[in-house]
Amino acid sequence: MVDTVAFDADDTLWHNEHLFQDTQKKFEAIVCRYRPGEDIHDALFAVEMRNLQLFGYGIKGFTLSMVEAAIQLTAGGITAAEIHEIVQLGKTMMEAPVDLLDGVEETLAAVKGRFRALLITKGDIIDQTSKLERSGLADHFEQVEIVARKDAAVYRTICARHGIEPARCVMVGNSMPSDVLPMLELRGHGVHVPYELLWAHEAHDEDPVCERFHRIARLSDLPALLERLMAAPA
Ligand SMILES: [Mg+2]
Incomplete structure (x- = not known):
């Protein structure tokens, strides 16, 4: 019984995963300015998996992983304004309607x-x-x-x-x-x-x-x- x-x-x-996938596309568009045609998707996933133990699941950890992946993928070339753009993506996710x-x-x-x-x-x-x-x-x-x-x-x-x-x-x-x-x-x-x-x-x-x-x-x-x-x- x-x-x-x-x-x-x-x-x-x-719904939740679509929010992550939509944000990921916007993130890729930012990093693509530096790495056109490259597989940014898998690189972000690798950073995310590496950070999971430390940050746990959720939007804040995902946002930090996006920032880290962006710095890594652009070899430090990403601008402060673009990092701000990425942080804003995370904030928008936190406030998205349920x-x-x-x-x-x-x-x-x-x-x-x-x-x-x-x-x-x-x-x-x-x-x-x-x-x-x-x-x-x-x-x-x-x-x-x-x-x-x-x-x-x-x-x-x-x-x-x-x-x-x-x-x-x-x-x-x-x-x-x-x-x-x-x-x-x-x-x-x-x-x-x-x-x-x-x-x-x-x-x-x-x-x-x-x-x-x-x-x-x-x-x-x-x-x-x-x-x-x-x-x-x-
Ligand atoms: Mg679930």
């Missing part, structure tokens, strides 16, 4: 009351808190957890803190490595809801062969899946 449903936020409840995915409010309303609903998101605490407030969805969740990373140990700690039995918990999200696989490791359920864009860092190779792994095309398919799980023999 299932009693708890935990949701990822970025690209599960609201654009909910289709059917999110109806789905959360259907889950609330029947199950304990949690939000588990990784990233910067100010950024994620502000997005949740602006989304208007905060009242749907009994608990909100903003964590530095999402792995089995982090989910185990969250479950222990809130008295949740992982086997009775369903984690719903767009990322296989962050949302689905760690919950399967704890013998909980993992529901994958693919988003139209995927950050290269969240890519995965093969789907797990496991009866607790589920994939739905859209979030609004979740209530029907939960019904099936509740009806299944324990």
Whole structure:
């Protein structure tokens, strides 16, 4: 039986990755002035991955990585005005409107009351808190957890803190490595809801062969899946 449903936020409840990809294009246009025709995209990704451990996930770390990559790619030639332009790109991202995915409010309303609903998101605490407030969805969740990373140990700690039995918990999200696989490791359920864009860092190779792994095309398919799980023999 299932009693708890935990949701990822970025690209599960609201659009996020497009914001990063759009900003990246603007960043590339700036650096391209110095390095026409070169692969700026991969160079930025490499800097981002190198910095992830130190800066964590989120817009502020991404902005610093853009600045560092710009200095590196232009061999220090980038101007202060252009660095300012890059910092402004980051600020614009922080203030971008929160654009909910289709059917999110109806789905959360259907889950609330029947199950304990949690939000588990990784990233910067100010950024994620502000997005949740602006989304208007905060009242749907009994608990909100903003964590530095999402792995089995982090989910185990969250479950222990809130008295949740992982086997009775369903984690719903767009990322296989962050949302689905760690919950399967704890013998909980993992529901994958693919988003139209995927950050290269969240890519995965093969789907797990496991009866607790589920994939739905859209979030609004979740209530029907939960019904099936509740009806299944324990
Ligand atoms: Mg996500």
